Amino acid sequence: xxHKDKEKLxxxxxxxxxxREKHKExxxxxxxxxxxxxxxxxxxxxxxxxxxxxxxxxxxxxxPQNNKxxxxxxxxxxxxxxxxxxxxAKKRKHEYEEDEDEEHKxxxxxxxxxxxxxAKKEEEEKWxxxxxxxxxxxSKWRFLEHKGPVFAPPYEPLPGKVKFYYDGKPMKLSAPAExxxxxxxxxxxxxxxTKDIFRKNFFKDWRxxxxxxxxxxxxxxxxxxxxxxxxxxxxxSEARKQMSKEEKQKxxxxxxxxxxxxGFCIMDNHKERIGNFRIxxxxxxxxxxxxxxxxxxxxxxxxxxxxINCSKDSKHPKPPPGTKWKEVRHDNKVTWLASWTExxxxxxxxxxxxxxxxxxxxxxxxxxxxxxxxxxxxxxxxSQYRDDWKSKEMRIRQRAVALYFIDKLALRAGNEKExxxxxxxxxxxxxxxxxxxxxxxxxxxxxVVEFDFLGKDSIRYYNKIPVEKRVFKNLQxxxxxxxxxxxxxxxxNTSILNKHLQELMDxxxxxxxxxYNASITLQQQLKELSCSDDSxxxxxxxxxxxxxxxxxxxxxxxxxxxxxxxxxxxxQTKIDEKQNQLSAARKQLKAAKADHKASHDEKSKKAxxxxxxxxxxxxxxxMKLQVQATDREENKQIALGTSKLNYLDxxxxxxxxxxxxxxxxxxxxxxxREKFAWxxxxxxxxxxx
DNA sequence: CTTATCACTTAGAATCTGATAT
DNA sequence: ATATCAGATTCTAAGTGATAAG
Numbered sequence: 165x166x167h168k169d170k171e172k173l174x175x176x177x178x179x180x181x182x183x184r185e186k187h188k189e190x191x192x193x194x195x196x197x198x199x200x201x202x203x204x205x206x207x208x209x210x211x212x213x214x215x216x217x218x219x220x221x222x223x224x225x226x227x228p229q230n231n232k233x234x235x236x237x238x239x240x241x242x243x244x245x246x247x248x249x250x251x252x253a254k255k256r257k258h259e260y261e262e263d264e265d266e267e268h269k270x271x272x273x274x275x276x277x278x279x280x281x282x283a284k285k286e287e288e289e290k291w292x293x294x295x296x297x298x299x300x301x302x303s304k305w306r307f308l309e310h311k312g313p314v315f316a317p318p319y320e321p322l323p324g325k326v327k328f329y330y331d332g333k334p335m336k337l338s339a340p341a342e343x344x345x346x347x348x349x350x351x352x353x354x355x356x357x358t359k360d361i362f363r364k365n366f367f368k369d370w371r372x373x374x375x376x377x378x379x380x381x382x383x384x385x386x387x388x389x390x391x392x393x394x395x396x397x398x399x400x401s402e403a404r405k406q407m408s409k410e411e412k413q414k415x416x417x418x419x420x421x422x423x424x425x426x427g428f429c430i431m432d433n434h435k436e437r438i439g440n441f442r443i444x445x446x447x448x449x450x451x452x453x454x455x456x457x458x459x460x461x462x463x464x465x466x467x468x469x470x471x472i473n474c475s476k477d478s479k480h481p482k483p484p485p486g487t488k489w490k491e492v493r494h495d496n497k498v499t500w501l502a503s504w505t506e507x508x509x510x511x512x513x514x515x516x517x518x519x520x521x522x523x524x525x526x527x528x529x530x531x532x533x534x535x536x537x538x539x540x541x542x543x544x545x546x547s548q549y550r551d552d553w554k555s556k557e558m559r560i561r562q563r564a565v566a567l568y569f570i571d572k573l574a575l576r577a578g579n580e581k582e583x584x585x586x587x588x589x590x591x592x593x594x595x596x597x598x599x600x601x602x603x604x605x606x607x608x609x610x611x612v613v614e615f616d617f618l619g620k621d622s623i624r625y626y627n628k629i630p631v632e633k634r635v636f637k638n639l640q641x642x643x644x645x646x647x648x649x650x651x652x653x654x655x656x657n658t659s660i661l662n663k664h665l666q667e668l669m670d671x672x673x674x675x676x677x678x679x680y681n682a683s684i685t686l687q688q689q690l691k692e693l694s695c696s697d698d699s700x701x702x703x704x705x706x707x708x709x710x711x712x713x714x715x716x717x718x719x720x721x722x723x724x725x726x727x728x729x730x731x732x733x734x735x736q737t738k739i740d741e742k743q744n745q746l747s748a749a750r751k752q753l754k755a756a757k758a759d760h761k762a763s764h765d766e767k768s769k770k771a772x773x774x775x776x777x778x779x780x781x782x783x784x785x786x787m788k789l790q791v792q793a794t795d796r797e798e799n800k801q802i803a804l805g806t807s808k809l810n811y812l813d814x815x816x817x818x819x820x821x822x823x824x825x826x827x828x829x830x831x832x833x834x835x836x837r838e839k840f841a842w843x844x845x846x847x848x849x850x851x852x853x
Numbered sequence: 854c855t856t857a858t859c860a861c862t863t864a865g866a867a868t869c870t871g872a873t874a875t
Numbered sequence: 876a877t878a879t880c881a882g883a884t885t886c887t888a889a890g891t892g893a894t895a896a897g
Contacts, residue, residue, distance in 0.1 A: 416870095444887065452865080452888065498860065506887095512859065513887085527861085576863095577891060586889075620890055621864055659855095662892065675862085675891060722865065727880070734880085803865070810863055833883065 291434055293522035294529065294842040303496045304523060308474045310429035310438070310501050312481030312489075313515055314422060316445035316464065319343045326396045329389035330382055340373040344461060347448045349393035356450060362459035366448055369461035429501060429517070430478075437518035438501065443470075449508045453587035453622020457508055469504045499523050509585060520838035529842055532813040534671045535679040536853060542680065545668050546571065553634045559655035563664060565638050566592050566653050570677050573627065574717050576620060577658040577674035589618045592674070593658050598648035602639055603628075611636035625719050682714045682811035687853045689713045690820050701788045703824050707817075707831060708795050714807045722803040735793050742786040749779045809836070814843035815851045822849035 321342060327334040328345060337345060348357065348366055356362050367385040374382065382388065407415075426441045446464040449457055467487035474480060476494045483489050490504075500514040517523055538545075549571075552564030569575050570592050578591025590599060599617035606612040609630040619625045631639075642652055658674065665672040689710030694703060725731070753775035760768040814832075818840070821828045828837065828844060837844060 440886075442886090450866095450888085455888095500860075503860095509888095511888095514860070516861080524862095531862090579891065581890095589889085591890080621866095621888075623865080658892075673892065720864085725881090731880070806864060835883070 290841075291522075292842075292845060293434075293525065294846065298526060304499045305431050305496050306475075307433070307478065308429065308431050308496070308501070309478035310474060310481060311426050312472060312483070313470065313502050314426050314442045315467070315484065316443055322346070322393065322396065327392050329392070331384075331387040332389070335381070338375045338378060341370065341375065341378050343446075344370045344373045345388075345390060346393055346397070347446070347461070349390035350397050351448060352390060352394045356458065359458065361454075361456060362448075365457060365459035366461070369459075373461070431517070431521070431523065434522065436521040436523075439516050439518045441515060443504070444506075444513065451587060453589065453618060455587045456584055457586075460508055463507050465504050471503045473498065473501055473503070518838075520835075520841065525839070525842050528839075531679060532683065532815070532853075534676055535683055535813070538669060538672060538676050538680045539684065539853065541669055542571075548668070550634075553638055559660070561638050562642060562653040562656045563661060565635055565642070566656055566661060567665075568631075568635060570674050571681065573615075573629070574678050574681050574719075575625075576678070577661065579658050587618070587622050589620060589622055591619060591658075593653055593656055593661060595652040596648065597643055597646045597650050597652055600639065600652065602636065602643070604636075613639065619719065623719065623721050678718060679811055682718055682807055683813040683816060683853050685714050685717055686710050686812050687816050690816070694820070694824055696824060699784070699787065700826055700830070701791045703826050704830055705791045705795055707820065707826070708804065709798070711804045711808060711812070712798060712802055714812060715802045715804050718807055718811060720803045720806045721801055724800050728800060732793070732796065735789065735796065739786065739789045739793060742782065742789055746779070746782045746786055749775065749782050753779050809839070813853050814840035815847035816853050818843050818847035819849050819851035822847075 319339065321339055328337055328342070329335065348370070351357050357366075363385055371379055371382070423441075427438050428435050429438055430436070443465045444462070447462050449455075449460045449462050451458045467483040468490055470483075470489050472481055472489050472492045473495055474492070475496075480492055481489075500516050502515040503512050505511070506513050519525070519528070545567075549564040549567045552560050553568075555561050555564065570577070576591035578594035580594060581589075590596065595617065599615060601614040601616070603612040603614065604610065606628070611633055612628055612630050613636070615625055615627045615629070617625055639652075642654075646652075646654075662673045665674065665676075690707065693706040693709055695706070698706065753772070756768065756772045756775045760772045762768075817831050818828065820826070821831055832840060832844075
């Protein structure tokens, strides 16, 4: 039997030992707690009755054909998309068709115009990419033109009066050393700067920027006094807040100009919004969790570091005067417009399009279609992995148990990571012995597994869950003769797992289970919680609760907002006020009624009605506030955004809104509506995931 | 097979903005 | 008019997974 031997030397780094006691308490309060999860959803998601749909996959796997410019009309996919809800998504300013692009507005343009005639004026302005055919040859675009990225503003030296002190004595720093010092000064209030690794990394990199004199003088970070610099920046930001309206307006306009100039590109005849057109400014690296590289200097990116990607026949972006790009290439197999290599991890960073763009939207749509295909065969896959728990091969058993966790608990795949390069976090395949505990009996339950590990972003996953006996026995087997730091699944990695999944279903990978289980959970929860008779706020509470169930499943946590207690209190004050108002209004109503009883005239009758209305209105307002309070309380440590944006098929939400008469704006804000325009346009009230 | 590289999605925190309260 | 706060937006780190290279 082969044994995988990945060294686990992480605790042998002698350098940091002496400082360990210092972090202890800090680390502790960083730990995030989470409530126990309810995992009852599993049994609910295996409905075998899949409504037969008119071959949804067609859109994604069109028959191969020549899609070079010659025959654009043929590629048009006559999808039966109704147009009547277009009024919903009115002003999407930036999705206009591009007119300036002379050489390239050929067939598509003509077709568009012809198409548009049927629709109303405003509708022909937004491009419904989802009604068009997708390219089949793996190319991501045919034409791409942009102006390149916006660079970080150059360093502005501090005014002479702002001093840095070393060992109590003022010291004028060279510009490069001063710049790096300001990065530290700006973070002085942050807990980061007290951490030893951070300080060590910072000091090491800072010294690299110093002149040799500075280097020989400044040898101890503890003797450095940045407080004047820190005060200066605080004053600056205060001054910025105090600026007059005109000045603020000016800055706003400048930003808008930059956005208009650099924030858009032209891709295949359409003007599309760029996601991140600004290059990341230099600064100190802030990792998440216990990151070995925190505090390192993130260097300034120059034009010479940037690779530009665009069409050969486009107007190439110009580098700033006196500089050159690293390279200009024309690769239409990728979606990025510019890239550079970052110096902390040596990874590549990209400039890409906004989520509202065709290129992102298509991919997103496709992701949900893959998840829906999983829905059709998930029963088969589940029964297979259950069978595999009995396999005589260890690797198959491990694979099957891991897959069970991924499916049941929505764990991430868990790729291996390079040790010492990143914080020590794990996913399913990289779980170690130390991350689980087995309890043959716990309280009323049998075969309980306790998970406790740090996942992506060093967010803690803590969960106790009863599993089937067979899983439990397998886990005991996997744990035999292992040290805490050994891999739980020593015969498995994400590559093996995904290869297996690929055989079970085309396009299936571990992360599809997260998408699938998230979306199906939302759909079920909505079904369960929604009530047509509820008021709109109550319906929204139900929606948020369904969303919350998903966020809990996916372990999307957040640090409770700093102002949480306060904001709860504020809300409670409002509720109390409203309650007083209500009783006052009720009293008035009573009085009016009595008055009416006595006089029986028209005027008093009217007064009763008026008061009745008032009471009703206040009741409604009170209800709304109470619902809001409940919602907020339940949301204290749970982040809904991530699942809403990345895991929940937006068509489920759109359909729900239509079915229950909830305006889509109550569920998705403007940005979200732009991202999900395709779903808002195509989903009907009977849409089923 | 293992490892490295690349491209892309997913993630929570930080910061900004504009509506509402004072 | 100004302060406050919540929601929107921006930022960029940290994952996944395909594929190339060794």
